[in-house]
Amino acid sequence: xxxxxxxxxxxxxxxxxxxxxxxxxxxxxxxxxxxxxxxxxxxxxxxxxxxxxxxxxxxxxxxxxxxxxxxxxxxxxxxxxxxxxxxxxxxxxxxxxxxxxxxxxxxxxxxxxxxxxxxxxxxxxxxxxxxxxxxxxxxxxxxxxxxxxxxxxxxxxxxxxxxxxxxxxxxxxxxxxxxxxxxxxxxxxxxxxxxxxxxxxxxxxxxxxxxxxxxxxxxxxxxxxxxxxxxxxxxxxxxxxxxxxxxxxxxxxxxxxxxxxxxxxxxxxxxxxxxxxxxxxxxxxxxxxxxxxxxxxxxxxxxxxxxxxxxxxxxxxxxxxxxxxxxxxxxxxxxxxxxxxxxxxxxxxxxxxxxxxxxxxxxxxxxxxxx
Ligand code: UD1
Numbered sequence: 001x002x003x004x005x006x007x008x009x010x011x012x013x014x015x016x017x018x019x020x021x022x023x024x025x026x027x028x029x030x031x032x033x034x035x036x037x038x039x040x041x042x043x044x045x046x047x048x049x050x051x052x053x054x055x056x057x058x059x060x061x062x063x064x065x066x067x068x069x070x071x072x073x074x075x076x077x078x079x080x081x082x083x084x085x086x087x088x089x090x091x092x093x094x095x096x097x098x099x100x101x102x103x104x105x106x107x108x109x110x111x112x113x114x115x116x117x118x119x120x121x122x123x124x125x126x127x128x129x130x131x132x133x134x135x136x137x138x139x140x141x142x143x144x145x146x147x148x149x150x151x152x153x154x155x156x157x158x159x160x161x162x163x164x165x166x167x168x169x170x171x172x173x174x175x176x177x178x179x180x181x182x183x184x185x186x187x188x189x190x191x192x193x194x195x196x197x198x199x200x201x202x203x204x205x206x207x208x209x210x211x212x213x214x215x216x217x218x219x220x221x222x223x224x225x226x227x228x229x230x231x232x233x234x235x236x237x238x239x240x241x242x243x244x245x246x247x248x249x250x251x252x253x254x255x256x257x258x259x260x261x262x263x264x265x266x267x268x269x270x271x272x273x274x275x276x277x278x279x280x281x282x283x284x285x286x287x288x289x290x291x292x293x294x295x296x297x298x299x300x301x302x303x304x305x306x307x308x309x310x311x312x313x314x315x316x317x318x319x320x321x322x323x324x325x326x327x328x329x330x331x332x333x334x335x336x337x338x339x340x341x342x343x344x345x346x347x348x349x350x351x352x353x354x355x356x357x358x359x360x361x362x363x364x365x366x367x368x369x370x371x
Contacts (some may be wrong), residue, residue, distance in 0.1 A: 220353055
């Protein structure tokens with residue numbers, strides 16, 4: 001059945017792909033987005049937003065605009081959020097305000113005009129460090145990074161005998177360990193959705209997204225995801241700047257796979273009340289993806305520059321256990337990473353990208369947030 005779906009923050013990277021996927025399924029799509037400068041560069045409606053999408057320009061913290069946006073809506077996807085882990089550690093009021101107060105305003109209005117289902121974009125960052133295994137095979141749920149004591153000290157979390165722990169796929173049951181302001185706000189968004197939706201006869205679902213990449217990510221935003229940052233650097237002939245030793249591992253998931261996961265979460269009868277990890281199921285080091293991207297962009301000579309310093313709030317490793325999303329939601333096979341990078345490279349080649357990474361790094365360093 002065709003529904004009217006409101007996507008908050010829907011003019012952004014994920015929202016535009018999701019809007020297209022929903023329109024292709026015959027739904028009507030309305031987007032509420034404030035088109036913030038850091039992401040949209042002061043331009044108006046993004047060209048990549050499908051012309052069949054209705055755009056309401058406004059802030060998710062503005063109750064009047066939220067009320068109007070909810071008129072005639074059957075389901076909501078809540079994407080509106082500030083998304084930079086590093087930036088959240090100093091722009092504290094902005095992150096807490098947009099992400100948590102914004103979600104509160106949304107639900108305040110939903111109480112008056114409930115919809116059938118609300119799907120919120122949560123984040124893998126709420127786990128803090130992912131699940132680890134000790135050298136003896138025991139599982140460690142509460143690994144923490146200790147400040148490094150010297151240049152030779154390990155980057156990885158260690159066991160009580162000082163041996164590095166080995167990351168293993170993290171399932172949804174791992175308790176949250178909130179290591180950044182961003183993670184705190186995402187956890188609040190998730191809990192507000194899963195607490196308030198059922199209290200008012202709605203269905204709530206949370207997707208914990210891993211590191212999303214693909215064409216359309218804001219290239220001139222130095223606080224966006226690492227692959228877009230690297231793409232912007234390489235496009236401008238600069239080497240990617242890699243924090244730590246580059247061996248930290250993440251799971252990079254293509255934005256089209258994310259759009260498909262939202263379609264499942266919006267519709268599936270098993271989903272209400274649940275949280276799902278959404279990723280590709282393949283983990284890679286940051287250094288490796290920097291090199292692979294440079295190669296895909298025809299600039300393999302641009303070797304990653306290893307900073308040897310960590311960004312405050314960053315976790316070391318977190319990789320996804322997708323068993324639940326695959327068995328319950330039917331999450332499909334991911335897009336091939338090589339193909340995804342090739343498409344990204346092809347898209348970046350046609351873009352203008354302002355490289356503001358050095359400036360962003362100075363902002364973090366000036367506050368002692370890179371050490
Ligand atoms: C990212 C998302 C977050 C999402 C989370 C889910 C962004 C800005 N952040 O956080 O919204 O919820 O994934 O997994 O999209 N790095 C470098 N050089 C750089 C930038 C980053 O080496 O120039 C490193 C970081 O130190 C980190 C890794 O790359 O180790 C990933 O960083 P980032 O892309 O910011 O992602 P997350 O912090 O994982």
